Amino acid sequence: MARCSPDEMKATLIGLYMCTDGSPNAHVPPQCVGSKLESGEARAVYADCLKRLVRKAYATKHPTRGGITYNITACGAEVARKLLKEGDLVIDWSARC
Helix, strand or coil: CCCCCHHHHHHHHHHHHHHHCCCCCCCECHHHHHHHCCCHHHHHHHHHHHHHHHHCCCEEEEEECCEEEEEECHHHHHHHHHHHHHCCCCCCCCCCC
């Protein structure tokens, strides 16, 4: 499995933010996040990126009868808003949200 780079993590977080409209109450399937990503490289590793975002508390994983859905946390939504506003924001991915 391909590993997720910091830029791909940012793209995946923004994709999740766009799918949920920034709402921590919205649950979306991983395919929605993948559809929001522009680059082919990011699409190839978005599943790994989602797992990493869950580990770092930027997102949560919600098992359902039909599969797995994800939602963005309040902290993840705040970081995504900053990324959309500033663009080149440096994020310390080694720390939890």
